[in-house]
Amino acid sequence: MFLGSTIRQIRSSKGINQSILADGIMSRSNLSRFEGGKYYPGYDKLILLLDKLEMSLEELLFLQNGYAQPEKRTLHLSLVEAANRYEFDKVRTISHECRFLYGVTRTEAYYHLYLLGQGFLIQYQREDEIRQLSELAGEIKPYLMGADIWYLYEFKLLNNFLFTLSSGDAIFFGLRAADEFDKYHDFAESRTIQQHLMQNIAKICLKEHNYEQSLFFLKKALPLADKTNLLYDKIVTLVYHEITLLCLKHKDDTQQLLGYLDILRQLEFNDSYEALQQVCRIHLPDIF
CATH class of the missing domain: 1.25.40 (Serine Threonine Protein Phosphatase 5, Tetratricopeptide repeat)
Structure with a gap:
């Protein structure tokens, strides 16, 4: 993910020149290279740049993604919205998509979204791959217990x-x-x-x-x-x-x-x- 061009866009829109933004963080030339895609600073320096720009990492990623939320957040909102509208076929489809994404990425949040979708279906007597709420609790409780x-x-x-x-x-x-x-x-x-x-x-x-x-x-x-x-x-x-x-x-x-x-x-x-x-x-x- 290349963030330099987004940093340049934010800096320019705020009327901040490279020397001011780079001061105390990195050389102006390195900032210029970062904005041009030829250099990537350490994470600590990126955080300092964002702090100077009064920008959170979450907002930066939102801008980087073309004013779109991260995929997991979008899937979660879509899942809840579909359940609230009783669109059970859509709930099932999103739940299965999250299970697939978990299989591809091994990102546990996708698996939890899959479980959440299954839970919504159970609540409304539209059971799918998981039949009982106790099965969902059996997945979530060990996760919470295992987090130090x-x-x-x-x-x-x-x-x-x-x-x-x-x-x-x-x-x-x-x-x-x-x-x-x-x-x-x-x-x-x-x-x-x-x-x-x-x-x-x-x-x-x-x-x-x-x-x-x-x-x-x-x-x-x-x-x-x-x-x-x-x-x-x-x-x-x-x-x-x-x-x-x-x-x-x-x-x-x-x-x-x-x-x-x-x-x-x-x-x-x-x-x-x-x-x-x-x-x-x-x-x-x-x-x-």
């Missing part, structure tokens, strides 16, 4: 495959995720996945009437919703938090819960409003 340190990929993987796990396994891995998240405290890009993961595990616990454990994960999710400035996520998390507190008899006033639900209704999140009303009827039948 979790990175963002492992957090995303757990979130994607929560639906295949028992509540006990979800709690087990959720507790590990909560510990691993501490290392990412100052990494802003991780907060959205952290918030979604903690909230989703809390919902699993709530469904099992495990209110104490649900409260634990919701307390992790709430401050993350503040930090990510995700208004919708914060309101939904607050609704679950209020439901859990009421179920645990930690409070008996429903005013805040009703207020958060009303905000969703006023903001026209109608599907979420109705779904959360149903959750309230299940767990708080004497109130709703």
Whole structure:
């Protein structure tokens, strides 16, 4: 992959000359050779160039690829979109494509996408090559257990495959995720996945009437919703938090819960409003 021409394009568009960009990193002549495809600097120097250009490696690769996302990301989005639209033939096709790409590249992420597609089909009673969610859990659990340190990929993987796990396994891995998240405290890009993961595990616990454990994960999710400035996520998390507190008899006033639900209704999140009303009827039948 030749990145020099893309670096030149970014530098020129920002009005930065070669001498300024190269200063403290490499000679101007080497930068010129890099931009011309005749020299490739070490990775450490590339990172320094990107830092000076206020550019992430991810964005550089996005530009290098003609404003297109990496193939794995595109396949993941297409898979989720097809499942949400109940386009099961497309889900099956993408899943098989990912299995083929794994066979060619041995890149494990492709295999995980294959499994995810199979999981979507199982959820909707359209079983394909894998017949049971427990088979998927049997693939994902050893991978997560075998990772000495979790990175963002492992957090995303757990979130994607929560639906295949028992509540006990979800709690087990959720507790590990909560510990691993501490290392990412100052990494802003991780907060959205952290918030979604903690909230989703809390919902699993709530469904099992495990209110104490649900409260634990919701307390992790709430401050993350503040930090990510995700208004919708914060309101939904607050609704679950209020439901859990009421179920645990930690409070008996429903005013805040009703207020958060009303905000969703006023903001026209109608599907979420109705779904959360149903959750309230299940767990708080004497109130709703």
